[in-house]
Amino acid sequence: MIWDWDYAIESLPALLRGLQVTLLATLLGSLLAFALGLVFALVRRSRVPVLSQLVWAFVEFWRSTPLLVQAILIFFVLPGFGITLSPLTAGVVALGLHYACYTSEVYRAGIDAVPRGQWEAAAALHLPRSRVWLGVVLPQAVPRVVPALGNYVISMFKEVPLLLAIGVVEVVTVANQLGAQTFRLVEPLTLAGVLFLLISYPASLLVRRLERRVGVL
Amino acid sequence: MIVFDGVEKRFGDTVVLSDLSFTVAPAEHVTLIGPSGSGKTTILRLLMCLDSVTRGTIRVAGQELTGDEKRSRQVRRRIGMVFQQFNLFPNMTVRGNLIEAPTRVLGLSKDEANARAVELLDLVGLREKIDEHPSRLSGGQQQRVAIARALAMRPDVLLLDEVTSALDPELVAGVLALLRDIGETTDITILCVTHEMGFARDFSHRVMMFDGGRVIEDAPPERLFTAPEQPRTQEFLKAVLGR
Amino acid sequence: MFDNLGLIVSRLSEGLSTTVIAAVGGIALTVVLSLVAGLGMLSPVAVLRGISRTYVEFFRGTSEIVQLFWIFFALPALTGFQIVPLAAAILVLALNHGAYGGEIVRGAVQSVPRAQYEGALALSLSSRDRMLRVILPQALVEMLPPFNNLFIQLLKSTSLLSLVVVTEITFIANSLRAALPVSEQLTVYAVLLLMYLVLSLLITAGMRWLERRAAARLGRTRATPRINSRLHKEQAA
Incomplete structure (x- = not known):
């Protein structure tokens, strides 16, 4: 009895509920990473002394160290300093903060890809700074960064399972729980892997198509 | 309208403009000619505040361009610029x-x-x-x-930076005709960098020949094009006009 | 807060060799798998292309943690055969990152100008010599910056081994946490993060050195400008 189809089918509903949590964490984590990454990119570009160096140092440090450790730090250690978060919230914060370090680089590359002439034309029309950014630069930079951001969303999706270390009941946690109850881990774990493949592979094909349309940064 | 007084511009060790002084009267059309790298475009960029001077002052309508940011912004607003690469x-x-x-x-x-x-x-x-x-x-x-x-x-002042250089030859005439039209029907002060000598000749009131960051000759077009005084100007015109 | 700093550092250091072995072993095997998969995807033989592409898409598409748990927990249940944990760990790290590396190799080889193939062809070089002596040395320069990122990703992934009870540094930090007061827990994780930072800086320093050497061999004084290099492993695809 290597593979038990009945058991596999039986475990599917629970796994799908776990997958919902995985997707929710990915969605919220991505939104946080998109927003925070833009803030990081703009602060670094602003060249405000000290502040932009601090952000640079943080980004370099945070993306060189493991997300798992960061999640554990946020969930288990911060409560000792009066910051208590639920597992899902802590997980979303960890994902968002870690991926913001990547997305800030994406935005930076996207902003750098806006030709100098666009800045100069905006200056020659005496547009105020806010309009230069909101009216001219970002509308041109953002479409270019969409595929790269899409790749990070897929990447994040596949990293959500490490939040099992802080008790987020996502799909791999569910698989482990089922395995512990029945002493059969093969079916739920394999199905979990298949679910990841079923979502991330089509998503990455979609991103590759987008890349062909708008170009790779 | 425009006054350059002892303007120097360096990029690192490279001197692009050295001790440059000239004035442009209101409604005057001035064309800047000269070999590439002679500093013509830099003059337009300084006026547009895309670059800043290393030394010297630039005044537009009596107001110094650098210095008080708030007041110079009022003046800068009266300057418009058209780029080689359009930059729409x-x-x-x-x-x-x-x-x-x-x-x-x-x-x-x-x-x-x-x-x-x-x-x-x-x-x-x-x-x-x-x-x-x-x-x-x-x-x-x-x-x-x-x-x-x-x-x-x-704008009171319009800066034209090689506006036809990026165009296919057959499209140049239309743009130049438009500029002539604007020149004739408005009293905008126009500073123009171009390689179109025919246009420079019948559009401008004055032509300034640049070389090595200096104005080496400054004359009405009819004189500069027919009887240039400086040997460098003669050489340059010979090279670009092919005669 | 720093009362036990010395103790914390020395306890964490006990796991350092395991982390380093997992990372170095994983990197070595990743390089092999990347080259095999990358060149496989460019092979004129359709079957080889198919196998390489399937490997790459499979290991990129399923989550690394699922792969880790599968090899550690499901495979022994299926086969009754338990691999040595550290060896299994290295295998998973390499299988996963080798899939990303395969795309890096493929992309870099394809970025070598077509004229270089034709030049080598015109000299009647064998297909093996064309690849080894003409194309790969040029592609190598393009590969190194994205591989730097990939190796740092791999280093960070070694922390996942704590979830399958390999006693590397994150595992030790987690077990220290339970025994220490709140204020010192922060010290534990600060030291832990710094250890990862130092290791990743070492990887970067090594890769920069290789980049300079590879660029010098092509007679370039500086590596080609690159935007991609700073992005995540997904970007290499």
């Missing part, structure tokens, strides 16, 4: 390009800015393209829109 905003339609600055900077209402845009597109002969995106236009059409965009700010 690709994320906006032609209309968007034309009304952006008048509404955001001059505080015109949408309707006023729109009326102004339509009037200017009539002038440049592209009224039917008002809702197109710039990428759908030919180079010549894009440059005419860029000229209209600069004019929409009702």
